[in-house]
Amino acid sequence: MTTLSPTAKGYILTLSCPNRPGIVAALSQTLFEAGANITEAQQYDDTSSGSFFMRIMFDIVTGTTSEADLRAVVDTMAAKFTMDYRLNSQSYKPKVMILVSKFDHCLVDLLYRWRIGELPIEPVGIIANHPQDTYKDIDFYGIPFHHLPITKDTKPQQEARIIELVDSSGADLVVLARYMQILSNDLAASLSGRCINIHHSFLPGFKGARPYHQAYDRGVKLIGATAHYVTRDLDEGPIIEQDVERISHADSPDDLIRKGRDIERRVLARAVRYHVEMRTIMNGNKTIVFVS
């Protein structure tokens, strides 16, 4: 990510539309006329669906184009090409609500990356179904903590409270950082496209509960983790990132859990980074990830 000038104003634009010739030409010409210099651009034609996807980073280097002006310009393009688009300043830091259960390695890792300035997010809350004492060894740096216990009977109320907190905090993104409760279809649907989960297996292998024990029982030689957008279909959401590590017959389920922690935290952190840097676009049940 580069800027040509310290006074330049940087933006990220992602878009999708039906594919047809001339999109790139029209868009780059329009942006150029608006004073933009494109610093990074990636595109993908999904020939199976006829859809076109693009991510553009640019700086306003000439003139005094404001963000409102820019939006007006892009709106015109969007109307012409039937585009969905998102436009953000490169300095924008999404507000993030983190949900967690007992295991805190993903939570701690995200907070660390945020604290040292590696992950451009603004944590606006932590929601846990375990009491705060569970996390007594973690410094939350003043991020609001919400204990929302859950039972079979109170699930609707608990989820309603989650939605309230997400809404009232203005969270742009919800991260399930080893939150071990299954979201209801309604909650999953309401968070669609703005909720990332880390599943502790290499999906589609070992869906459901206790995947490391499943992996141990099956005798696989590599274990993995999967970060995906949450959808109504449990463990079926669009995959953002996956990774694996080698294991052997001598590894116990506890060894897999230990090795898995390392995989989970780095896979989740990468997925969150891709999302907040607007490198991801959902494409049906898949995710386009524009890594440079």
Added chain:
Amino acid sequence: MTTLSPTAKGYILTLSCPNRPGIVAALSQTLFEAGANITEAQQYDDTSSGSFFMRIMFDIVTGTTSEADLRAVVDTMAAKFTMDYRLNSQSYKPKVMILVSKFDHCLVDLLYRWRIGELPIEPVGIIANHPQDTYKDIDFYGIPFHHLPITKDTKPQQEARIIELVDSSGADLVVLARYMQILSNDLAASLSGRCINIHHSFLPGFKGARPYHQAYDRGVKLIGATAHYVTRDLDEGPIIEQDVERISHADSPDDLIRKGRDIERRVLARAVRYHVEMRTIMNGNKTIVFVS
């Protein structure tokens, strides 16, 4: 793999038995008394089943112990500890029958590794359900080729012929090098423990047909291949080796097939190597693999 002396005679012993204290002591003492020097040893206690597994490489360095003498010595230990065991000279090259369908990359790779002396096997035949002309670009170096076409109606006869060829050739190992026919339960059972298949997915994900297309449709970020012993349960046999490579949303099914070829051939070659070096022991539906 090391020998202390050019005149030493090397052996490999693998065994399994119910675990109890003293096995290693008794065995190493007995081998020492038989003139052996242990050069490599690995063991595994499966505490869930109470079984003990071991692989020992040794050289006969003193005295004139013959292979027959050695077997008598090990038989005594086997009786005492209720062991199953296999004993082979380190110079032993298993006879291998290779089955193949249209795609020849695994076959070509195995033959290459054999030709340059990397893989200590003796190929005794190639069985294909496609005619020899399919492989006209491959030099078989005189290895007998058998065209066994198969239809739904002729499957029993075709499989009977496979068994005949395996038996008459004295094959110790059958390798399904992208042989795209599903073995009947009977054939699978009769080859149990001496038949390795390469499946072109990271099992247990994407069992069955066209796994790369399944992987494409699911939008995974890594694809893999799995070498396993063949059992009655299709794609459920004990896994010997797996590996993966990264893909992206931009990879078409054809790209996955291309990248997959590289994974398949190296995973299958490693699995065959582990087997012929007696590094593998089946343990229920899993495989112990003693890699050094």
Added chain:
Amino acid sequence: MTTLSPTAKGYILTLSCPNRPGIVAALSQTLFEAGANITEAQQYDDTSSGSFFMRIMFDIVTGTTSEADLRAVVDTMAAKFTMDYRLNSQSYKPKVMILVSKFDHCLVDLLYRWRIGELPIEPVGIIANHPQDTYKDIDFYGIPFHHLPITKDTKPQQEARIIELVDSSGADLVVLARYMQILSNDLAASLSGRCINIHHSFLPGFKGARPYHQAYDRGVKLIGATAHYVTRDLDEGPIIEQDVERISHADSPDDLIRKGRDIERRVLARAVRYHVEMRTIMNGNKTIVFVS
């Protein structure tokens, strides 16, 4: 790599020029007006040097623009932006001369990938400093073989003959597929940008001779291979691709050589693929590789 229509004519354009605003806009507008639909595009701003690099795949979907017309159009852009560029049909298969010494695994692998249609090249010759009998087990499929023995005294003559063969065969690319002779500065310079070497170490570690023995002596835990463009500075050329595999203290130098063969052949094959698909652009002593 996608085409919107079976009658479309596809091209690949790569270019570099001093960076300034408006390049993408001007180029995409110009190509659009020439009847092109851009199907893939990647760009890189090297802010340290102020250079801009781009790779564009496009189809001529409207009108009857010929390749000559296209070149005229791009020439105009090139003059305006002081661009270096390369333009080729997507169906273009570069002519490749392969140099080899005793070890044939990279040669065999390249020929296999070419034979099955995976690697879009046209082999125009094989040059070896060992006699043809060394490769008696390899089918050259009629590719001309040239035995060019070399001694300290005959090196200038041998290299002159190499250049003659490269020139007379019209080779676009020279691949050193474990060719174990050090090219003279003159030969290296004359092949600059069109000669790829595979070095059997993870550069910059273990330059020079016997890198696997160096790796063994140093006790590293991973070994690797490096494909790079050949330049005057031995083992210092712009790196195209690298990969590694894990080893252990128990691996002998021969084990490293064996494991290394697998790394070498896949690293070299990837590098050649990147080059022939015009995914690479040399940038000083580095290589930009636009992988999708």
Added chain:
Amino acid sequence: MTTLSPTAKGYILTLSCPNRPGIVAALSQTLFEAGANITEAQQYDDTSSGSFFMRIMFDIVTGTTSEADLRAVVDTMAAKFTMDYRLNSQSYKPKVMILVSKFDHCLVDLLYRWRIGELPIEPVGIIANHPQDTYKDIDFYGIPFHHLPITKDTKPQQEARIIELVDSSGADLVVLARYMQILSNDLAASLSGRCINIHHSFLPGFKGARPYHQAYDRGVKLIGATAHYVTRDLDEGPIIEQDVERISHADSPDDLIRKGRDIERRVLARAVRYHVEMRTIMNGNKTIVFVS
């Protein structure tokens, strides 16, 4: 790591000695007679040096053998075979002194693994050449913190103070967790075999300062990190563990530093784990690592 009985007492024994036939037999017989059941055993014959190395995990399952009894038994064997050995209870947690400079990712990671019980160590102190305020966001859980500033002139005094703290704390292991001062030969020598450093490159590539900038300048396609025992020769100590991640031409030095943090912390954590589980034995300028 398994115990056959909750009342069993577990030990780990590592040893090295000149190789000769009968070591394993004598040792396993002796341990058996002392009431031990071997649960894990690994060995390595270094044929180049004629040395034999072994790691044995065992439980005292019969009789009432005390640790003192055990040591007497092993001493007898050690005398007979000229062995160096180490014997520890499996429940032993080494005392660890951690040295750190400005970057805290390795320190934070080690403390996290210790806090959740993943890493069996007892931190006895943290030494930094930066003031405690640098680490104000880190919870040290009461571990003594020592600020030892260093200048060119005060280096001898500072190092003397380090030795005092290591000695007075009873530290068994010193971990240089991105401690950016070069140890003097004297300090390095005095800590030999009990000091692990993490170097932020894939050694032997990019020794010395600013390795990520070196990697960027060279244009490598993978970056790595190396954990090694500290010796007099800077960046030349016996390597314990290495790992890598893929980068591209588009990654800036800052991107490499960010990606590198993930590699560094997992490589260092693995190396410390291997050491404290007594899986490592130094063998000249190499490290034997018995991973299961």
